[in-house]
Amino acid sequence: MNKQDKEWMLNFRGRTGSVTHDEYKMICEIHSRVFKHELVYVSKCPSCGYVQEYLNQINKVYLKTIK
Helix, strand or coil, X not given: CCHHXXXXXXXXXXXXXXXXXXXXXXXXXXXXXXXXXXXXXXCCCCCCCHHHHHHHHHHHHHHHHXX
16 A cells, blocks of 8 residues: 555545545555556445445555554
8 A cells, every 4th residue: 555545545534424436436446556456446336335345455454554
């Protein structure tokens, strides 16, 4: 996770409310960088849970980098 990703996550984690379209795109982009895979814009459908799963996975990495 690069410095810009960490800064973005710090700011993102400090806010409340629904994920905006720009935040959704950034989550997908960070996930592809952190987990070294092709950029995939997953479904935004809340019941599918893909964006939340991406966030959970990114959060695990983020929390390890700030310790």
